[in-house]
Amino acid sequence: ADAYPQVQRNNQFKKLSSDDLEYFKSILTKQEILYFGPDSDTKDLDPFNEDWMRKYKGQSHLVLKPKTVEKISLILNYCNEEKLAVVPQGGNTDLVGASVPVFDEIILSLNNLNKIRHFDPVSGILKCDAGVILENADNYLREQDHIFPLDLGAKGSCHVGGVCATNAGGLRLLRYGSLHGSVLGLEVVMPNGDIVDSMHSLRKDNTGYDLKQLFIGAEGTIGIITGVSILTQPKPKAINVSFLAVKDFESVQKVFVKAKNELAEILSAFEFMDKRAIQLTKKHIEKDTPFPLEEEYPFYVLIETSGSSKIHDDEKLETFLESAMESEVVVDGTIAQDNTELQNLWKWREMIPESSQCQGGVYKYDVSLPLKDLYSLVEVVNEKLTEANLLGDAPKPVIAAVGYGHIGDGNLHLNVATRLYSKEVEKVLEPFVYEYVSSKHGSISAEHGLGFQKKNYISYTKSEPEIKMMRDLKKHYDPNGIMNPYKFI
Numbered sequence: 001a002d003a004y005p006q007v008q009r010n011n012q013f014k015k016l017s018s019d020d021l022e023y024f025k026s027i028l029t030k031q032e033i034l035y036f037g038p039d040s041d042t043k044d045l046d047p048f049n050e051d052w053m054r055k056y057k058g059q060s061h062l063v064l065k066p067k068t069v070e071k072i073s074l075i076l077n078y079c080n081e082e083k084l085a086v087v088p089q090g091g092n093t094d095l096v097g098a099s100v101p102v103f104d105e106i107i108l109s110l111n112n113l114n115k116i117r118h119f120d121p122v123s124g125i126l127k128c129d130a131g132v133i134l135e136n137a138d139n140y141l142r143e144q145d146h147i148f149p150l151d152l153g154a155k156g157s158c159h160v161g162g163v164c165a166t167n168a169g170g171l172r173l174l175r176y177g178s179l180h181g182s183v184l185g186l187e188v189v190m191p192n193g194d195i196v197d198s199m200h201s202l203r204k205d206n207t208g209y210d211l212k213q214l215f216i217g218a219e220g221t222i223g224i225i226t227g228v229s230i231l232t233q234p235k236p237k238a239i240n241v242s243f244l245a246v247k248d249f250e251s252v253q254k255v256f257v258k259a260k261n262e263l264a265e266i267l268s269a270f271e272f273m274d275k276r277a278i279q280l281t282k283k284h285i286e287k288d289t290p291f292p293l294e295e296e297y298p299f300y301v302l303i304e305t306s307g308s309s310k311i312h313d314d315e316k317l318e319t320f321l322e323s324a325m326e327s328e329v330v331v332d333g334t335i336a337q338d339n340t341e342l343q344n345l346w347k348w349r350e351m352i353p354e355s356s357q358c359q360g361g362v363y364k365y366d367v368s369l370p371l372k373d374l375y376s377l378v379e380v381v382n383e384k385l386t387e388a389n390l391l392g393d394a395p396k397p398v399i400a401a402v403g404y405g406h407i408g409d410g411n412l413h414l415n416v417a418t419r420l421y422s423k424e425v426e427k428v429l430e431p432f433v434y435e436y437v438s439s440k441h442g443s444i445s446a447e448h449g450l451g452f453q454k455k456n457y458i459s460y461t462k463s464e465p466e467i468k469m470m471r472d473l474k475k476h477y478d479p480n481g482i483m484n485p486y487k488f489i
């Protein structure tokens with residue numbers, strides 16, 4: 001309660017009793033229950049109570065890790081009857097405080113529901129449990145000459161069900177599209193314990209409402225996803241990565257247009273980062289940057305191509321780069337010569353979230369903005385923090401405010417890396433960032449969701465009728481409000 005003075009525990013939720021525990025023990029094995037009594041230190045539950053950024057921490061004493069869908073159904077039915085609040089949890093890599101309890105909610109972890117169910121190599125459709133780790137699903141698919149249609153830096157921990165619950169976008173959305181398109185079916189346990197089997201494997205199915213969409217991006221506020229049916233993609237035979245330096249943000253946009261036109265069907269990622277993001281990452285990973293940082297390169301772009309013919313793709317990329325450098329849209333560039341170099345170039349992009357988080361604290365804003373306005377947010381935030389005398393060498397709290405993200409999706413990540421979490425810094429940033437995004441007709445959450453962090457700010461992007469419709473849906477399916485309370489809805 002002290003940690004979150006702005007919210008009160010809802011006393012309509014029951015506090016866990018010994019009878020409740022006895023019930024859970026009667027349906028689960030010892031390996032499926034992690035419990036620490038009311039007077040005990042819950043330190044061993046920190047990995048479940050605390051989020052990846054170490055910004056949010058709940059006080060749950062109980063983690064349930066059921067191994068079957070039927071047990072999840074029994075648990076939810078009981079919690080609903082008894083009015084015990086529940087937080088569904090996947091890999092706990094969420095970045096908006098959605099995956100951890102706020103008070104004493106029971107954590108329902110999907111860690112033990114982790115089997116691949118079926119793969120059809122002809123259609124490319126994978127069916128798996130929600131708790132399969134994304135990287136494990138991708139490795140399994142690679143053995144079958146396919147890939148998962150989503151990739152992100154947290155792949156070693158996040159779950160297939162977790163990425164669906166957040167509707168994660170990731171690094172190749174521009175090529176493979178959103179999960180709203182590639183997920184073909186879900187299996188869901190509703191708050192009353194009903195199991196809704198909607199594990200379809202049809203590309204086309206226009207028979208009424210597309211119910212699975214209700215759970216994709218719902219952040220565990222309506223039901224628990226237990227199974228996922230998803231269209232996967234053939235494994236590309238040739239991958240190239242090129243890292244480019246450009247002189248201003250206008251050139252980032254010019255390179256993007258050029259890449260769409262000239263790399264066309266083989267373009268699989270178009271990411272950008274500013275110089276400050278690279279400086280921060282260099283400090284963290286202690287490696288030599290692809291280009292000397294003394295050069296005045298304010299922006300960097302990572303372009304990936306994926307195709308079926310190496311000779312064809314190499315030629316296309318080289319021609320593209322030559323002409324981009326000739327026309328001075330690109331001022332410097334390198335192409336990975338082998339897989340190790342390719343991985344190293346990707347590191348300069350994928351390590352930014354960790355590099356901005358590990359210095360003490362980080363304020364993360366994940367926004368959609370029209371491309372022409374995308375970087376202006378980073379500039380105004382830097383100005384505001386400087387004006388407030390909060391940015392610079394210690395003891396100032398802010399180390400750097402950096403910008404990077406998925407240009408192909410119009411998605412900026414603004415990370416304000418700090419030496420500690422500070423209310424003073426937060427006050428400068430919020431609600432300013434949300435107001436700014438709203439004034440440009442953007443979205444205050446492009447891909448990470450709303451969670452606890454943005455619970456009070458949804459109206460900056462959604463209208464009153466839209467919010468009402470969401471509330472009505474929530475009330476209808478979760479009348480006792482037990483699913484992931486205190487979050488955005």
Ligand code: FAD
Nearest residue numbers: 090091092093094098153159161162165168169170220225
């Ligand atoms: P959790 O963090 O455990 O949970 C996320 C939300 O989903 C919570 O609300 C939780 O209650 C709910 N939930 C989880 N599992 C279920 C389920 N089975 N049923 C119902 N609800 C459930 N996101 C992007 O979009 N793009 C990126 O490129 C990206 N990169 C990242 C890189 C790093 C290093 C990190 C740490 C995070 C990144 N993210 C990114 C954030 C992203 O939201 C998560 O990594 C991922 O989507 C969450 O999956 P998870 O299994 O960890 O879910």
Ligand code: 2HG
Nearest residue numbers: 153353364365413414415
């Ligand atoms: C990414 O694109 C993720 O790397 C994380 O979405 C962004 O940490 C962030 O702000």
Ligand code: ZN
Nearest residue numbers: 170406413447
């Ligand atoms: Zn992202």
